[in-house]
Amino acid sequence: MLNQVKTAVFVSGGGTNLQAIIDASARGELPSVKLSLVLSSKAGAYALERAKAAGIETAVVERKALSQEEFESRVEQILAEEKIELIVLAGFMSILSPAFTKKYENRIINVHPSLIPSFCGKGFYGLKVHEAALAYGVKVTGATVHFVNEIPDGGKIIMQKAVEVEEGDTPEILQKRVMERAEWKILPAATQKVAADILKERLS
Numbered sequence: 303m304l305n306q307v308k309t310a311v312f313v314s315g316g317g318t319n320l321q322a323i324i325d326a327s328a329r330g331e332l333p334s335v336k337l338s339l340v341l342s343s344k345a346g347a348y349a350l351e352r353a354k355a356a357g358i359e360t361a362v363v364e365r366k367a368l369s370q371e372e373f374e375s376r377v378e379q380i381l382a383e384e385k386i387e388l389i390v391l392a393g394f395m396s397i398l399s400p401a402f403t404k405k406y407e408n409r410i411i412n413v414h415p416s417l418i419p420s421f422c423g424k425g426f427y428g429l430k431v432h433e434a435a436l437a438y439g440v441k442v443t444g445a446t447v448h449f450v451n452e453i454p455d456g457g458k459i460i461m462q463k464a465v466e467v468e469e470g471d472t473p474e475i476l477q478k479r480v481m482e483r484a485e486w487k488i489l490p491a492a493t494q495k496v497a498a499d500i501l502k503e504r505l506s
Contacts, residue, residue: 306336307497310386312394313342317349318481319392319413319489324356326490334497339384341377343396359384365396374402387500390493391450395427400452410450411496413489415480417462418446422455432473432480441467443476445484447492461492 311320320340326332340353343365353360363376373396381389391412403410414422414431420443421434435443444464449457463484467476 305334305501307334307387307500308336308338308385309388309390309493309497310339310341310381310384311337311353311390311392313340313347313349313392314344314395315347315349315393317347317352317393319485320349321352322486323390323392323490323493324352324358326494328356331490332494332497334501335388335493339380339386341380343373343394349393370399374399378402378405388493388497390489392489397454398450403451407451408449409500411447411460411492412450412455412457413485413492414446414448414455415443415477415485416446417442417444417464418448418455418459422446424454426455429473429477432476435467436471436473436476443467443480445480445488447488460496461488463488 311323313320324337327335327337337358339359339361340349341361341363342350343363345362345364350360361380363373365373387409389406389410391410416422416431416435421431426434442464444462446459447461448455448459451457465480465483
């Protein structure tokens with residue numbers, strides 16, 4: 303345990319990015335990461351089934367039933383109980399408050415489906431990102447893993463991977479390609495990198 307960082311993955315939906323992390327861990331690619339918890343903001347999220355199948359502890363804090371303060375207070379309580387040191391947002395659809403992100407400064411990472419600073423910030427999520435990229439006519443898009451701060455998609459970039467836009471792409475086709483070729487590769491890799499950096503800090 304001393305040479306691993308207890309990590310929580312926050313989810314809201316199907317959990318394909320979570321699965322990419324689980325698979326990378328199973329392949330031995332995340333030696334510094336202990337997948338300790340999957341926390342969902344929705345009770346029926348399929349990501350919870352993925353976590354259970356992998357033997358990872360799960361928790362549900364329903365965002366829609368609580369105020370921002372109540373929601374984050376409950377989440378913080380669970381993180382403290384589990385002694386979580388790193389949070390990975392993987393399709394987590396709730397915005398975290400500046401107070402929360404400050405408390406876990408450089409300890410929360412997120413994957414965004416574009417090459418930041420393009421097509422990011424408030425209102426850019428899911429298919430909307432790919433719709434915007436196609437409407438603008440970019441030839442290259444991709445994904446970015448970044449630290450989370452009080453500005454949506456505004457934290458320091460950790461890793462990026464480019465993906466070509468192809469003739470005839472729809473937002474759905476592009477979304478799938480960006481997931482498979484970029485998100486599912488750099489999110490596990492960045493999780494390992496940040497965990498390894500946390501371990502270095504611990505030893506220094």
